[in-house]
Amino acid sequence: MGPELLVGEVVMQAGDELDHGSVITWGWIFLAAYLILILGLGYIGYQRVEGGRNATSSQDEYATARGGFGFLALALAYAATVASGATFMSIPGMGYDMGFMAGYYALIYPIGVFIGAIIIARVSKKVSDRFNSQSVPDLIGDRFQSPGLRVITAVLSLFLIFYAMAQISAAGWMFEVILGVEYVVGIWVAGLLLLVYLAAGGSHADILTDAVQGAIMIGIAVLVMIMFVIGWGIDGGMSSVNAALESGQQWDQHTDSDNPYFTGWWAILLLMIAHIGFTAQPHLGNKFFAIKSNRYMRRFLLATSFVGIFLPVMYLGGILGAAQGIEVSDPDAIIPTLFVENLHPIMAAFLGIVILSAIISTSDGLVISISQIFANDLYRKSYVPWKGGDPESEAVQQRSLLISRVSTIFIVFVAVAAVITPPEYLVVFMWTGIGGIISSFGGPYLIGLLWRRATKHAAYAAIIVGFTVYFFIHLGPQFGVTEGVWPLNENPYASTGIGFIVSVVTTVVVSFFTEPPGDEHLEEVFSAEQRLIDDARYDTDTGAPGPASTSESDD
Template sequence: MPTTDAVVTYGWLFLAFYLVVIAGLGYWGWKRTGTQDDYATARGGFGFLALGFAYAATVASGSTFMGIPGMAYDMGFKAGYYALIYPIGAYLGIMLVARITKKVGDEAGSQSIPDFLGDRFKSPVIRLMASLVALFLLFYVMSQIVAAGWMFDTILGIDYTVGIWAAAGMLLLYLTLGGSHADIITDAVQGAIMVGITILIFAMFLTGWGFDGGVSAVNANLDAGQQWDTHTDSENPIFANWWVIFLLFVGHIGFTAQPHLGNKFFAIKGTQYMKKFFIVAAVAGMTLPLMFLGGVLGAAQGIEIADPDAIIPVLFIETLPAVFAAFLGVAILSAIISTADGLIISVAQIFANDLYRKTYVPWKGGDPSSPAVNQRALLISRVATVVVTIVAVAAVMTPPQYLSVFMWIGIGGIISAYSGPYFVGSLDESTSKKAAIIGFVAGFAVYAVIHLGPQMGLYDSIAGFSLFPYSENPYASSGIGFIVSCVSTYLGSKFTEPMAVEDRNEVFRGTTELSDGGRVESDD
């Protein structure tokens, strides 16, 4: 890596300042964390502006700042289909479910999306199934750790292996103390910085940084297959045809079903702030993917790197003064951390809340709301935070290729399983528990057959029919899983007994006043 001594020196100075800031925010969060619910959700603790930036930063992740530019470095402008389509799908998903998740989740005291699904359908079985599938988030955690490791390697001159452990130490510095309060406030600050960096990359691209002739010169210096008039490539599973590109959009509608995103809705002060929250999150979230243009610019400049995911920090080092390159590199590192922290909190809640407090304790005849159980769950949350972080680091000692693809191994499984119960169940309160289970199992099964099986090397075709590009394209596979899960849940609700009226009124208290379907929104 072309790291200079000046970049390393400035980088360490900026990192030291950043460590002081996050340690202080961790203490701030610790002072506001007295219960398991505080640690898991920071319920009602934030306004729309902070939470909007935090949500956008969490959606964007290390993939947006490293994985997608890395894809663009290798594939050129066609990677822009991923970068520009995914936020449209993701924020459409928010519009469909955020408000009802907030209302029902707060009423029931849900602490995660698996917990919300269990409360929504009054089903411990669905909660348990959703909790086990949510463990796929570990792939997402691992991808963020990898991205952080490359940033340490590129900007600070630390070997990748040491860098991933350093990233783990940074996360644990504030997460074990402050939980969701620390997670959200750090994400909000990082989200605002991320928007600024994206605007810089966009300006560099528009001016044709390093070229005479602006954007046209950038395009002219790309290989023919990378230029903006090349849209699909039959040999590239991600952009093989227009159908898989459309499925990329469909799959991302279910993106917000992920536990580390859905639980952010519990933290907003009230449903009256939902519209403003959505506007802030959507504007920031649709700006951030323009980072892919940095990968295009790096490819046009002929920058040579061993790992495509490192193109953005290398571009900074090679084209900007050392002090700016170091600052921007550490800022991107903080952005990566902003996603990893929420993910780790969510995985920790699988053990502390979903499996222990809401499953094991009732099974043993205990009271899940007792003070002793809540304090024990808080302890489990903090211990699980440490364990999950260490396991994630140990699993990526050898980094995978293309973070944006690797992390979707887990994301796709969650989307395919959750989408029917979450989306159909949120939009139609008569949806039955049996229908939700049908949709859950059907969606996950299809995703497992067309993507996970081939990825595990078990087969690459069924009955002589090739599974390409779905075997290599988690986005398209997730899109199919989303459709199957939603359709199966909807059809299942037509052939099973609808949820009892009294149960619906209990679950949707404050939103449902009708006795036979439909929804009436109460005043906020």
Template sequence: MSVAAYGWTFLAIFAAFMVWIGLKGMTRTVTSDDYATARGSYAGWALGLSYMAVVASGSTFMGIPGLAYEYGFKAGYYPMLYPIGIYIGTMVIARRLKRAGDRFSSQTVPDFLGDLYRSRWLRVIAALVSIFLIYYLMSQFAASGQMFDVILGVPYRWGVVLAVVLVIAYMITGGAHADIITDAVQGLFMLAIAVFIVACFVAGVGVAGAGPSAVNGALPAEMRWDVHTDPSVPTFSSWWVLVLLLIAHLGFVTLPHLGNKFFALRGGGQVRQFVILSSVTGLVVGFLFLGGILGRAMGIETDSPDAIIPLMFLELLPPWGAAALAIAVLSAIISTADGLLMSISQIFANDLYRKTWVPMRGGDPNSPEVDRRALLIGRVGILVTGVVAALAVFEPPKLLAILLWVGIGGIISALTGPMFVGLFWKGATPFGAITAAVAAFGLYFAIHLGPQFGFYAGVYPWNENPFASTGVASMLGVLLTIVLSPLGKAMPAEHVDGVHANETEQEWRGTSDRQVPVLSREARTDPA
């Protein structure tokens, strides 16, 4: 059998499994909260694998190896630094976000920020900014299209369509339960691929000689491991840019498709297991950039650097092995796409409809009728969002790792200050948080998004480097939240004390019915 024949066989099995998981998840989905968060349902190890899979995404398996294929070992700073930043950020706020989010019964990150600051306006601002997740989703579908093209021989555009149909098929039914379970399984696939790629690199497979030294020697001089920066490459132009790359990822945890994962933990006692497993496995999969370097050393030629990993599979493996690993990579891509679809759909279903529009019209956001309508909006939102993202990448982008950051840099810039400061400082106020979010996003737009959208040329490397731009803007957000909060009206003491109260035994252990104590309705209600 050919690679394509094996690939279609494995894809059919994979698709059937995903849809089955979706139907199983549907049996556990009664309310909009079940659909959006699967609150209190999973142990730390399961959610840890799921979280790692979502963080890794198609960029880790295709975009980052693509950067390494283009720029050599210096590109390794990205996959080595981003997990450190992300998982430090996760360690810092996971437990506090889990605890406070459950007390508020928050369903999304924008929803949580609105609850945390008792501010309808902050919730709306965070929700509107979070729509930029569409760029992240676009990069996942673009990666899927390339995988279908290289391995299964399906034209790129049809590959994008197939990926969208597959994800929508199980996400509309199973919601957060389907998202978490499938991502955990896909996380295991990712680890297997990472181990295989690293083993090939260490052995110097396909290169004259043996070992990493042989791989290094087969590269052009400017791509070898003794070259750390290149002024002509904005992502790796200097050491200070690399430091900002690390800082930018500290706030990665504020992205809506990641932050709401903590709500699904069974209890606060699961956080440690969750953080350890997700961070260790996340560091391991980061070494996949070595595949791009090995592919360049092997002399594999391609017009699309992001496709280097599937091309290596075709070069090194028998047809069945190449097809199996390619489907595993596809699962890695889909593991992020499903969470992104869920998060974007909930922006409309929960943040803008249930928690903003309904109260503005004098309705009860917690009524059964509103809950049913929010559940429907969430499912329709997944369909609409998937179609829009697919249409946007019908022409494949050059480098996926850069595309996905066009949008998420703005989200991280806006939300890092209000999230991190609000979870640790009782003196944070809505005025400080709102002003900081708007100003930080404005700075990111001015130095990066404006040039990216073609409004003006901008200044190098900010106009071409989303990581450096995000690092500076997110630091501004933290500073402004602290400096400007004293100028605003303090929140009620009952609310602040409820947010920062110590974890109860029930919250630590989790409960069988997944219910936890919440703040009183008066303490949680947004002021008029």
């Protein structure tokens, strides 16, 4: 999601009067309850994968949960995955540090994300069903009839491992704060929590747990908003909260020429543009494959947009903390500290588990997406055809499922081991994944699914040019390779917005000068027919099998 600023060295600043032992005790109780919950959901996911629902293979069920969920569960899961731990840590940290100005990020980034979802979700679902695509790189390869594009975008997607590393590092700090265990122990426990349900249940377990986590996130966001509106701890409500802030943090301050994130309105606009391409990230794009049918898509988009736009009101908690004069060693610590200093220890402990669930809600999707790079993009759809095999054969499907589960374990192990000592430039590496993906194949993904004329040569050009631009204006300066231009060298969001625009424009321009795919393939991609997903296999209300559906209409 957005600015996954590392939780870093999060240390609660509660006074000596706090019974921290009670927080730890209740934290373990809530963690045990959470573990029981995700074990149960993981088992349900395992049954769905092994049962081969919807006449699909077990591998497809593991990778996509294709057609397995109604609009509400998937809406909560998608919003939770977009939000992640940053919504509860980093965005409130921006509010604590910058005041109401941070609201432009908190309230605008989800608009960009869900504009992108509205544009791409329906057609992405149709094309992935038709070609049995199991990931965003796979979808791009199928759309452009290019195994090379599939491999290149899959390799670029491997950078998401750094995103997963950041999430696990954040979880480790929360374990130390809430449960009193050392950071190193915490990251291994976080990894184990992921493995207990992901290796068995795959995308089904991912979406089930994310849906529950999304519902919990809504409750916490409501609580924070109420605390802000009534001016908790400050007499006079919202106006008194504003008055208690420094002048540069108050709600009449919109931009700051010294702030690289909000240096001007152009930077705020680019922030939104960057997030339009957010759905190109594999752990988000593949969520669309799981909806039962496009007939549910409108309700899904409305529900997930509402939830996703509401959750970032968490930034108001950071503002309230600043108004109360709470001091923290790291701005990312403000929400845990706000709860610890204002609420009962039971609530503080519960918050810690909520934050862990928020972090895990992104981590699990990342791990599943990366596992499909190995199992599907590189093995099933690239290596097997290259060797003359049939990627749809039962033997290949079962082997892919095994690779999925083994690689899930391997990915979690690597991500945890890599942050035993958190790398100094982890945020930079993480945005190599986020910004690099959006700047490179964000254009081919968006334009290729909307425009018949888009060509594979244009997609290659967009990937190269878009990533190169992003590297020279942001990544290069971060690594000391190029000098860059302020504020782009300090602002990954504006830089990603520029890279995304370049990728889109390159895709369009080069397509006019290169040969498009054949009419037969284009008709297969863009025709009105689509692979039937039998909506009645699982009745929306009862979960029981229903009568077979013979047609599907789009709303």
